[in-house]
Amino acid sequence: MPERPARSRIGSLDALRGVGILGILALNVQLFALVAAARANPTVHGDLGGANWLAWLAIYALADGKFTGVFALLFGAGILIFADKPDEDARVVARLHYRRMAALIAIGLAHAYLLWSGDILVTLALCGAAVFPFRAAPPRRLVVVGVAVFAMASLLMLASGLALSRIPARELREAERAWAPPADVVADQVARYRAGWWTQMTARVPAAFEMETTYFVGHGAWQMGGLMLVGMGLLKLDVLTAGRSTAFYARLAVAGFGLGWTALATGASHSFRHHWALADYLRVGGPLTSWGNALVGLGWIGLVMLGVRAGWPLGAVAAVGRTALTNYLLQTVLCTTIFYGHGLGLFGRVGCAGQLAIVAGVWVIELVLSLWWLRRFDFGPVEWLWRCATYGGWLAIRRSSAITAVALPVER
Numbered sequence: 001m002p003e004r005p006a007r008s009r010i011g012s013l014d015a016l017r018g019v020g021i022l023g024i025l026a027l028n029v030q031l032f033a034l035v036a037a038a039r040a041n042p043t044v045h046g047d048l049g050g051a052n053w054l055a056w057l058a059i060y061a062l063a064d065g066k067f068t069g070v071f072a073l074l075f076g077a078g079i080l081i082f083a084d085k086p087d088e089d090a091r092v093v094a095r096l097h098y099r100r101m102a103a104l105i106a107i108g109l110a111h112a113y114l115l116w117s118g119d120i121l122v123t124l125a126l127c128g129a130a131v132f133p134f135r136a137a138p139p140r141r142l143v144v145v146g147v148a149v150f151a152m153a154s155l156l157m158l159a160s161g162l163a164l165s166r167i168p169a170r171e172l173r174e175a176e177r178a179w180a181p182p183a184d185v186v187a188d189q190v191a192r193y194r195a196g197w198w199t200q201m202t203a204r205v206p207a208a209f210e211m212e213t214t215y216f217v218g219h220g221a222w223q224m225g226g227l228m229l230v231g232m233g234l235l236k237l238d239v240l241t242a243g244r245s246t247a248f249y250a251r252l253a254v255a256g257f258g259l260g261w262t263a264l265a266t267g268a269s270h271s272f273r274h275h276w277a278l279a280d281y282l283r284v285g286g287p288l289t290s291w292g293n294a295l296v297g298l299g300w301i302g303l304v305m306l307g308v309r310a311g312w313p314l315g316a317v318a319a320v321g322r323t324a325l326t327n328y329l330l331q332t333v334l335c336t337t338i339f340y341g342h343g344l345g346l347f348g349r350v351g352c353a354g355q356l357a358i359v360a361g362v363w364v365i366e367l368v369l370s371l372w373w374l375r376r377f378d379f380g381p382v383e384w385l386w387r388c389a390t391y392g393g394w395l396a397i398r399r400s401s402a403i404t405a406v407a408l409p410v411e412r
Contacts, residue, residue, distance in 0.1 A: 010081070012242040012305060015314045017074050018321030019304050022363055023067035025331050026059055029355045031118045032335040034348060035189045036207060037181050039064075040286075041276050045186050047351050055352035061264060065293030068120065070300060072224045075124050076146075076231030077240050080135055096390055097132055101125040103389035107325075107382070116332045117207035120224075121325075123216055127225040135232060142233030150226030150294065153219045154287035160218075161282025179278040190348040194341040223290070240301070242308045249305040256299025263292030319370035323380030327366045334362050375399070 030039050038045040042056055082100070085093050108121030134142065164172060177185070192203040211220075234240050239252075267288030274280040307314060320327050337343035338358060339350070350358070373380065377397050379387065384397045 010241050011318060012308045013074060013077060013081075013240060014318035014321035015308055016070065016240065016301060016304050016321065017324045018314070018317035018319065019300065020067045020070040020074060021320055021324045021327050021331075022317070022366065023063050023300070024071060024328070025335075025359050025362060026063035026356065027065065027067065028118060028331065029335060029359050030059070030064075030352075032116070032332075032339050033346070033350050033355050033358075035181065035186050036117075037179060037186075040281070041180055043276050044180055045348065051353040052351040055356050059352065059356070060268065061261060062296070065289065066260075066297040066300060069223075069227055069294050069297035071120075072124065072127075072227035073231035073234065073297070073301070074240070075128060075224075076131065076228030077235035079128055079132060079228070080232050080235050083132070083135055094132070098129060099392075100386070100390040101129045103386055104128075106389075107329075107386065111329060111332065112208040112211065113201075113205060115329075116336055117204045117211060119208065119211070120220075121328075122212050123220045123224050126216070127221060127228055130221075131225055131228045131232070134229060137232075139233040139236035142229050142236070146226045146229030146231075146233060148226070149222055149229060151222075152226070153222040154290050156218055156222070157282050157286045157290070161279050161286075164279045164282070176278050179281075180276070186348075193339070193347040194345045197340075197342045200340060200342075227294070239305075242305045244305075246306065246309055249302045249309065251302075253299050253302030253306060256295050256297070256302055258299075260292045260295030260297075260299055263288045263295065267292060316367045316371050319374050320366055322374060323370050323383060325386065326380030326382040327370065329382055330366060330369075331362060334365070 027039075034045050042048055042060075046052065048056060079097070083093050083097060102125075104125035105122055108119050108123075108125060111121060112119035134145075137145070164175070167175075181189075189203055192199055231240070238244055239248075242249075267285040270288070271281055271285035276285075304314075335358070339345075339347045341347070370380075376399055377384070378399050379397055381397075384395070388395050
């Protein structure tokens with residue numbers, strides 16, 4: 001099928017998506033640089049003293065889990081925008097959407113099993129397929145149902161924590177060993193990722209499989225699916241288009257950061273007091289962190305929308321947003337080259353402060369490359385391939401005047 005003429009873009013969504021894809025690296029860099037268990041349990045590996053402590057605190061308060069949530073909200077909004085084809089038969093739109101999700105699953109599987117096990121594209125695509133039938137629901141119903149679905153992740157986490165006292169001792173030891181692996185297990189994983197690409201596969205494949213099965217069923221599907229529904233509702237309510245008042249976004253930013261940081265501080269202090277024990281984290285720290293992350297994500301949305309309405313120079317950030325999928329994969333290529341054995345082999349050698357310095361360097365590369373690319377082409381290279389797979393043919397990529405930013409609405 002030939003591609004439809006490109007629609008006008010909503011500039012605020014590009015800016016939000018750009019902030020999200022840049023911010024998500026501040027979270028993912030921990031997974032690139034250290035063993036997987038260190039992401040949720042900071043006591044597993046690495047030094048938490050001095051500058052590393054401040055860097056970990058900044059990541060925990062501002063980035064960890066926040067931008068994954070923002071990305072899920074925007075993915076839900078993007079489904080609505082893609083499906084808004086009033087001149088097209090509904091069955092054709094649905095077929096295009098599911099083909100689009102299937103293509104994203106293929107990209108995600110290649111990403112997860114060949115490059116990096118922390119991929120979220122498969123989760124986004126599966127949830128995107130699941131929420132598509134609900135796109136016509138009223139906005140407030142979408143938000144309420146989305147929040148209820150999101151809450152299931154915390155309830156399942158709490159139930160798991162309560163169930164730990166009733167499982168056999170051997171299974172409990174295995175769960176605790178996965179949560180806080182001993183030194184020999186950490187050393188083994190470090191050695192594998194410092195080795196060549198093929199040796200890395202022995203660690204990457206089982207980790208990717210667990211991410212797409214156990215983690216997806218117990219957490220990812222509920223969290224991402226719920227946030228996509230919320231994102232659909234927020235788009236219909238003009239929250240994501242900078243269409244609400246400046247006062248509204250100021251209140252959203254203050255409430256999101258204020259309530260979110262309160263929940264995060266409570267959860268982290270509880271976990272440190274209990275030495276990051278698995279049962280305590282599942283019952284208290286984990287659920288509080290999950291809700292705190294979502295609230296801080298809303299705070300970021302409020303702040304970015306304030307910037308859009310105030311005319312902040314977000315052009316380079318929006319360019320990253322327009323090429324978000326390409327930049328997400330580029331982050332993997334750059335960071336695995338830095339940390340894994342087929343590149344510089346710095347896995348397990350860089351603390352939180354050094355990780356943030358690397359993040360800043362990657363940000364500069366992506367901001368510059370995204371602007372350079374979009375001066376010549378309408379879509380990022382991976383976005384273009386994704387569109388070709390969706391529409392079943394080779395489409396134009398050279399820059400045209402078809403895509404323009406929508407003028408931002410004035411304050412009401």
